[in-house]
Amino acid sequence: MKVEHLQILSFKHFKLLLVPIFFFLLGLSFSEDIDINNPQVADELAIAGLKHQKNLLDETAAGAFFLKKMYPVKWSEIKYNEFELHKAISQAYKQFLTLIDEYYQKYINKNATLYLRINFGKYDFSQKAFPLELMDKNSYVRLEGRKIGTVKLVFDNTEEFDKYLKMPPSKAEQFLEKRKNPYWGGYDRSLIAIYRFTIKEIKTPIDDINECSLYDTWCAIQGKVVGHINSIDIYDPKTKQIIYHIPKVK
Numbered sequence: 001m002k003v004e005h006l007q008i009l010s011f012k013h014f015k016l017l018l019v020p021i022f023f024f025l026l027g028l029s030f031s032e033d034i035d036i037n038n039p040q041v042a043d044e045l046a047i048a049g050l051k052h053q054k055n056l057l058d059e060t061a062a063g064a065f066f067l068k069k070m071y072p073v074k075w076s077e078i079k080y081n082e083f084e085l086h087k088a089i090s091q092a093y094k095q096f097l098t099l100i101d102e103y104y105q106k107y108i109n110k111n112a113t114l115y116l117r118i119n120f121g122k123y124d125f126s127q128k129a130f131p132l133e134l135m136d137k138n139s140y141v142r143l144e145g146r147k148i149g150t151v152k153l154v155f156d157n158t159e160e161f162d163k164y165l166k167m168p169p170s171k172a173e174q175f176l177e178k179r180k181n182p183y184w185g186g187y188d189r190s191l192i193a194i195y196r197f198t199i200k201e202i203k204t205p206i207d208d209i210n211e212c213s214l215y216d217t218w219c220a221i222q223g224k225v226v227g228h229i230n231s232i233d234i235y236d237p238k239t240k241q242i243i244y245h246i247p248k249v250k
Contacts, residue, residue, distance in 0.1 A: 033196065034112035036143065036153065043145035047096075048103035049204025049223035058210045063093030065209050068217050069147045079215065107199050112227065114153070114195040115235075116141065120165055121189070123172050129164035130172065134193060134232065134246070136163075149208075149220035155197060155227050162249045165191075165234060179238065192235040194242070197227035 034041060050057065067088055068075045078084040120130040135141070136158050143151040167175065179188045204223035212219035232246035 032111065034107065034110055034199075036112045036114045039144060039146045042143040042151045043148040044099075044103045045107055045143075045151045045202055045225055046145055046149045046204050046221050046223035047099055048107050049151075049202040049225075050100045050206060050209075050221075051104040051202070053206045054097055054100050056210075057097075057206055059093050060089060060214070061210050061212055062096055063089035063091075064214055065212055065219060066096040067092040068219075072217075075217075104202065108202060110199055111230070112197055112199055114141065114197070114227075116193045116195065118191055118193045119189045120191060123169070123176070124164070125169065127164055127166070128168060128172075129166040132163050132165055132191075132193070132234070132246075134158070134161070134163045135195075143225075149204075149222055151223040151225055153225045153227060155195070155229050156200065157229050160248050161229065161232055161246050163246075165244050188238070190237070191243075192237060194233040194235055195227075195229055196231045196233075197229045199225055200228050201226035 036042075071088075071092070074088065078088055116135075118133045120132050123130055135155060139154070139158065141153040143153055145151070176187055180186070181188065202223065202225050204221050208219060208221045233242045234244040234246065235241070236243045
């Protein structure tokens with residue numbers, strides 16, 4: 001299977017791998033959910049986050065920003081003709097405002113799915129479980145868009161969920177042994193956490209747009225999404241199965 005668009009994410013002090021969009025091939029997609037792993041979704045969320053401050057956007061700065069990001073060829077063709085540029089910026093600004101409203105309605109209070117590569121630690125005999133590197137209240141996932149910017153995803157209820165993969169010692173030993181590398185003797189401790197959540201809040205500061213100079217093409221916006229976790233499942237890429245459902249502890 002060809003894997004594309006891999007992105008390394010910051011989460012706690014770990015480097016995590018954002019799983020690309022191929023889970024539908026494994027029968028794991030949730031068709032009714034938004035696929036938060038899609039870079040286009042990150043761009044649209046960053047735009048949606050401007051909703052509550054859109055009236056404070058500078059028309060020229062916002063129009064130019066949208067024109068440069070979404071229509072770079074056109075921008076290059078007209079950027080030195082002030083008359084054509086003025087008209088294009090005005091049109092881009094109106095389109096930008098329309099999309100802010102459209103994307104906000106598209107995502108707010110909607111369900112989404114995040115596929116996140118995690119590791120499990122050494123077996124805890126007192127807990128009879130492997131500890132899992134799941135997200136906590138200080139964790140975030142950085143979602144990279146293709147054109148507009150980035151989104152920082154956090155969850156408001158991580159402490160409601162257990163952080164162990166529980167199994168009796170005999171089963172745990174077999175589980176680990178099957179993951180041994182025959183060549184160098186180490187163990188593959190990677191799994192995939194499937195977070196299903198509801199998007200409760202979307203915010204994007206306007207400063208990165210309003211303070212962007214007219215001919216600066218490197219400007220980008222950084223949004224923040226607050227999600228409320230509904231469930232967490234653990235998927236094993238080796239067996240291609242969901243092997244555990246994380247229970248709530250609160």
